[in-house]
Amino acid sequence: MHDKTLAELARGLAAGDFSSRELTTSLLARIKRHDPAINSFITVTEEQALEDADAADALRHRGEAGVLGGLPLAYKDIFCTEGVRTSAGSKMLDNFIAPYNATVVEKLRHAGTVSLGKTNMDEFAMGSSNENSYYGPVKNPWNPTLVPGGSSGGSAAAVAAGLAPAALGTDTGGSIRQPAAFCGITGLKPTYGRISRYGMIAYASSLDQAGPMARTAEDCAMLMNAMAGHDARDSTSVARNVPDYTQDLDKPLNGLKIGLPVEYFGEGLAPEVESAVREAVKVYESLGAQVIDVSLPHTRLAIPAYYVIAPAEASSNLSRYDGVRFGHRCEDPADLEDLYKRTRAEGFGDEVKRRILIGTHTLSEGFFDAYYRKAQQVRRLIRQDFLDAFTRVDVLMGPAAPTTAFELGAKADPVQMYLQDIYTIAINLAGIPGISVPAGLADNRPVGLQILGPHFGEAHLLNVAHVYQQATDWHQRRPEIKE
Amino acid sequence: MQWEPVIGLEVHVQLSTCSKIFSGASTAFGAEANTQACGIDLALPGTLPVLNENAVAMAVRFGLAINAEIPEYSVFERKNYFYPDLPKGYQTSQMAHPVVGRGEVDITLGDGTIKTVRIHHAHMEEDAGKSLHEDYSGMTGIDLNRAGTPLLEIVSEPDMHSAEEASAYIRAIHAIVTYLGISDGNMAEGSMRCDVNVSLRPKGQEKLGTRAEIKNVNSFRFVERAIAFEIERQSEILEEGGVIVQETRLYNPDLDETRSMRTKEEANDYRYFPCPDLLPLMLDEAYIEHQRSLLPELPSEKRQRFVESLGLSTYDADVLTGSRPLAEYFEAVQKLCGDAKLAANWVQGDLLGRLNRDGLDITQTPVNAEQLGGLLARLQDDTINGKAAKQVFADLWECRGETADEIIETRGLKQVTDTGAIESLCDQVIADNPVQVTQYREASEDKRGKMIGFFVGQVMKASRGTANPPQVNAMLTEKLDALL
Numbered sequence: 022m023h024d025k026t027l028a029e030l031a032r033g034l035a036a037g038d039f040s041s042r043e044l045t046t047s048l049l050a051r052i053k054r055h056d057p058a059i060n061s062f063i064t065v066t067e068e069q070a071l072e073d074a075d076a077a078d079a080l081r082h083r084g085e086a087g088v089l090g091g092l093p094l095a096y097k098d099i100f101c102t103e104g105v106r107t108s109a110g111s112k113m114l115d116n117f118i119a120p121y122n123a124t125v126v127e128k129l130r131h132a133g134t135v136s137l138g139k140t141n142m143d144e145f146a147m148g149s150s151n152e153n154s155y156y157g158p159v160k161n162p163w164n165p166t167l168v169p170g171g172s173s174g175g176s177a178a179a180v181a182a183g184l185a186p187a188a189l190g191t192d193t194g195g196s197i198r199q200p201a202a203f204c205g206i207t208g209l210k211p212t213y214g215r216i217s218r219y220g221m222i223a224y225a226s227s228l229d230q231a232g233p234m235a236r237t238a239e240d241c242a243m244l245m246n247a248m249a250g251h252d253a254r255d256s257t258s259v260a261r262n263v264p265d266y267t268q269d270l271d272k273p274l275n276g277l278k279i280g281l282p283v284e285y286f287g288e289g290l291a292p293e294v295e296s297a298v299r300e301a302v303k304v305y306e307s308l309g310a311q312v313i314d315v316s317l318p319h320t321r322l323a324i325p326a327y328y329v330i331a332p333a334e335a336s337s338n339l340s341r342y343d344g345v346r347f348g349h350r351c352e353d354p355a356d357l358e359d360l361y362k363r364t365r366a367e368g369f370g371d372e373v374k375r376r377i378l379i380g381t382h383t384l385s386e387g388f389f390d391a392y393y394r395k396a397q398q399v400r401r402l403i404r405q406d407f408l409d410a411f412t413r414v415d416v417l418m419g420p421a422a423p424t425t426a427f428e429l430g431a432k433a434d435p436v437q438m439y440l441q442d443i444y445t446i447a448i449n450l451a452g453i454p455g456i457s458v459p460a461g462l463a464d465n466r467p468v469g470l471q472i473l474g475p476h477f478g479e480a481h482l483l484n485v486a487h488v489y490q491q492a493t494d495w496h497q498r499r500p501e502i503k504e
Numbered sequence: 505m506q507w508e509p510v511i512g513l514e515v516h517v518q519l520s521t522c523s524k525i526f527s528g529a530s531t532a533f534g535a536e537a538n539t540q541a542c543g544i545d546l547a548l549p550g551t552l553p554v555l556n557e558n559a560v561a562m563a564v565r566f567g568l569a570i571n572a573e574i575p576e577y578s579v580f581e582r583k584n585y586f587y588p589d590l591p592k593g594y595q596t597s598q599m600a601h602p603v604v605g606r607g608e609v610d611i612t613l614g615d616g617t618i619k620t621v622r623i624h625h626a627h628m629e630e631d632a633g634k635s636l637h638e639d640y641s642g643m644t645g646i647d648l649n650r651a652g653t654p655l656l657e658i659v660s661e662p663d664m665h666s667a668e669e670a671s672a673y674i675r676a677i678h679a680i681v682t683y684l685g686i687s688d689g690n691m692a693e694g695s696m697r698c699d700v701n702v703s704l705r706p707k708g709q710e711k712l713g714t715r716a717e718i719k720n721v722n723s724f725r726f727v728e729r730a731i732a733f734e735i736e737r738q739s740e741i742l743e744e745g746g747v748i749v750q751e752t753r754l755y756n757p758d759l760d761e762t763r764s765m766r767t768k769e770e771a772n773d774y775r776y777f778p779c780p781d782l783l784p785l786m787l788d789e790a791y792i793e794h795q796r797s798l799l800p801e802l803p804s805e806k807r808q809r810f811v812e813s814l815g816l817s818t819y820d821a822d823v824l825t826g827s828r829p830l831a832e833y834f835e836a837v838q839k840l841c842g843d844a845k846l847a848a849n850w851v852q853g854d855l856l857g858r859l860n861r862d863g864l865d866i867t868q869t870p871v872n873a874e875q876l877g878g879l880l881a882r883l884q885d886d887t888i889n890g891k892a893a894k895q896v897f898a899d900l901w902e903c904r905g906e907t908a909d910e911i912i913e914t915r916g917l918k919q920v921t922d923t924g925a926i927e928s929l930c931d932q933v934i935a936d937n938p939v940q941v942t943q944y945r946e947a948s949e950d951k952r953g954k955m956i957g958f959f960v961g962q963v964m965k966a967s968r969g970t971a972n973p974p975q976v977n978a979m980l981t982e983k984l985d986a987l988l
Contacts, residue, residue, distance in 0.1 A: 101550045114549065121543060123550060220550040226780035255552050256782050334780055337582050340593020341547040345646065361586055384584070384775035393777060 022047050023183035024499065027092055027240035030186055034081065034091045041081070041091030045074040045135050048093050052137065052184045055502060058165060061178040063098045063156045064106050065138035073135040080133060089247055090133030095185040097176050098139035099146055100126050100231070101220040109222045110142040110154040113342045113349045113368035123220020124252045125189065125231050132247040137185050141175030144370045145339065146193055146224040148172050149441040150432065151200070153372045158429055161203060163466060163500040167426040170200030176234045177204040182502055187235035187244060191221060193228045194327055195422070195445025198457035201234055202421035202469020205459045205498060207486065208234040209241045212476050213452035214259035217252030223338040225331035226257070228449040237496055238458065238486035242266035245479060264480045270487040275309035277485065280414030284320035285444055291424040297461030297468040298420050304492055315414060317406040322399045323447035324439055329383050329396035330450070336380030342368060375435065404451040411475040416485055420444055421457040421469035444471060454479045458486045459495035506707035507742060509735045511670050512662035514699040515677050516655045517687045518631065519562045525630050525654035526553030526596065533693050537636070541648035547591035552781050559654040560785065562686035563603045563628050564795045566656060569680050569802055570623055572607025574792050580782045584775040588646050589633035599776045602627035603785065609680070610804055611672040612822050621673050622661040629655050656686070662701065662712065667731040671724055674698060675826070679803040683828040697722050702734040704742060714748040718762050721755050730755035734762055806831055814844035823852055830866045833873045840877025841884050850880060854897055871900045879908035891969050892917040920971045926963070929971065930979050933962040944984055956981055
């Protein structure tokens with residue numbers, strides 16, 4: 022059962038081939054058997070999963086089950102889940118039991134899904150390898166010496182290893198698309214504002230966006246139907262009709278105009294990734310698409326702008342972890358200053374501290390104009406680059422990451438790590454949607470093709486990805502896992 | 505040297521919304537600690553703010569009341585600093601783009617002159633919680649009930665030059681916000697708090713001196729006292745050739761002095777930046793016009809009407825429009841008795857005098873406007889005389905009756921206007937006081953005018969205060985003059 026897509030499982034449940042309890046039990050057993058080596062889960066909520074499954078089965082019995090009824094999911098440990106530890110991968114929140122559900126969690130629960138547990142991640146979503154977790158690194162199911170990517174590395178690895186048919190991730194600078202690419206699964210970062218951020222622990226509020234991670238574009242579409250929509254509790258969520266994302270999946274791609282940003286095929290791109298991506302583009306041409314080169318002239322400014330804006334917001338967002346109301350508190354503080362200093366020194370890891378320091382500095386008096394204001398100007402230029410490109414083409418295509426998955430510990434220099442997000446980060450700055458789909462294997466390491474569309478163009482992106490997946494089988498490849 | 509004080513005020517007004525500015529928790533005062541703080545107020549991970557529409561409406565109405573421009577676009581920013589009663593580690597406030605732009609407020613000074621104070625801007629922000637230092641054996645308790653209460657911070661230009669002007673300004677702001685109904689203006693509960701900026705400069709010089717900011721002064725009187733102290737302190741330093749340090753000071757009402765809290769060097773760098781969780785606030789013309797249509801009559805308009813259509817003196821009009829409840833009380837009384845001057849005298853004299861004596865404000869008055877209006881109506885139609893009216897008022901104050909009519913009835917205070925009854929009383933008094941009658945007859949004409957008072961008093965006494973004094977006076981004069 023663990024090899025099936027969400028859509029296949031949904032059909033199996035509907036046909037009565039198996040119950041949600043059977044499905045859930047088998048996945049829980051798989052997690053128990055394989056996850057110690059992968060470390061993709063921080064918390065497995067076995068009891069709750071079985072309760073959820075029984076409830077879903079009961080609903081189905083009464084003929085009241087929805088499309089997603091009884092399907093098990095895993096949540097990146099950044100989504101608040103009532104009564105369950107929600108750590109954000111940090112020692113700071115190791116003892117934090119969320120007293121409420123995030124809006125997306127609520128919506129998916131309402132749709133009848135089963136929660137398997139909470140997946141591993143880079144601390145507060147800061148990282149591209151999942152090595153920055155208080156709960157230890159996640160191993161790539163394709164090869165345990167490789168990273169799964171990050172920050173949603175646990176979600177990507179869990180899906181790739183068949184521990185969960187789908188999982189939720191969040192993407193601030195590539196944190197869904199890059200691990201999806203590294204683990205050979207499909208991951209969608211929707212338009213900023215498409216999905217509520219309420220209950221999703223904030224890293225950089227103007228960039229954070231939740232999204233589905235699954236085997237196929239179709240599975241992502243099914244999840245999007247439940248996840249998307251305006252939320253009165255999130256002022257940045259957009260009140261705009263939610264289409265049925267599964268409706269147009271099969272629409273033919275005749276006449277589709279694909280733009281290839283020249284900046285995405287330059288220096289730093291591994292040749293095996295480039296050739297896989299160009300192969301994928303050829304598949305599209307064979308499906309009737311036209312390909313043209315386009316330019317996104319401000320691409321090189323995306324990483325610098327991101328590393329001003331994201332840390333600035335993070336430095337403020339993470340101020341609430343002060344040892345006063347919840348989370349870690351140092352032992353026997355001598356006074357208030359000691360409480361703050363030791364609590365935060367002990368509770369945060371190095372990368373989080375680094376970004377808090379950067380953000381605090383760039384917002385400081387005398388530096389604000391040179392950094393933050395300038396970065397916001399750059400952000401507008403980057404957004405304009407995309408808007409201009411989308412007047413000429415329907416979608417943009419390129420690599421999701423410059424390389425395939427790298428070895429654990431290979432990127433000790435933070436700047437080398439930051440360069441991982443060179444093709445993903447601008448998308449968050451522009452607020453547009455992007456999807457990564459499996460498009461090849463190089464040395465048994467998955468390669469991800471990234472497809473970008475204009476704001477609120479998710480349905481089209483899913484269509485473009487789905488038709489490709491009908492024509493190829495990269496998304497069906499599975500890592501070998503010794504049973 | 506002659507020093508001129510320059511004073512600017514930042515007044516924080518708690519807006520009287522039912523719920524907080526960014527959460528649904530209640531804002532009611534005085535609840536048990538931390539019972540009115542929800543996940544958003546506690547800054548639980550993952551929570552997000554949602555702007556309270558009513559708070560915006562109140563801020564806009566304030567802006568319209570002071571003739572300020574309302575920008576079509578304003579921005580919430582984060583003011584970052586660590587403090588245990590500031591749960592998020594930042595205060596959501598406004599900085600570069602406040603909701604209310606430049607405006608002005610007229611203040612009335614003691615000599616009746618009116619002065620205009622310019623308002624630099626007013627912005628919305630959230631209040632912090634409270635740190636409780638008592639009862640926790642060496643630890644500090646945190647109460648977050650107040651955290652997230654909406655505040656409107658009204659920032660004046662440094663247009664005031666004395667404690668009196670500053671005090672008049674705060675009273676004017678107090679009147680405006682209470683008229684608008686956007687705040688209860690209760691200073692004792694912290695609904696209005698002031699930061700006062702004071703500097704001195706040589707008289708005639710334009711350049712401002714170095715200022716000290718006195719934080720969190722929470723009564724009209726303390727504002728005056730703190731400013732007076734600060735002017736004294738700074739002029740002493742300057743007279744001795746010293747320099748003023750730019751610093752934040754605290755006023756201690758018990759010692760009646762200000763003390764340094766922190767200097768400019770120790771000040772926080774608040775790292776303001778636009779709050780990414782809240783979109784810019786866009787207000788269109790239609791919205792602003794709708795808010796304008798909801799404005800009540802404002803203190804200045806009311807004052808003018810009291811003078812022009814009710815014929816009150818500017819002084820009376822100023823006192824009676826001091827707060828909306830007082831103005832409304834007066835207007836109700838005036839309508840019931842039909843005599844503005846009479847109503848003004850009673851409200852300012854008897855009513856405010858007694859309220860003041862008992863430490864009450866107009867909203868706590870034991871005698872409501874219907875009762876006082878009913879009483880004055882009886883005075884107006886000669887049912888009772890002035891003396892009896894005072895007795896009735898005293899009884900109403902002690903809650904000895906529901907209405908003036910009831911008290912007049914049960915205590916038999918109805919004025920005797922029956923000519924026959926008064927005549928017999930007058931005859932009796934003249935007969936009982938032959939010595940005084942003789943003196944009256946022998947007195948010169950101008951002295952007789954005074955002496956008549958004795959006889960009137962005797963008749964009033966005999967009537968137990970119920971005779972109509974003018975009628976008694978006329979009748980006695982007639983009878984005594986007939987004896988000449």
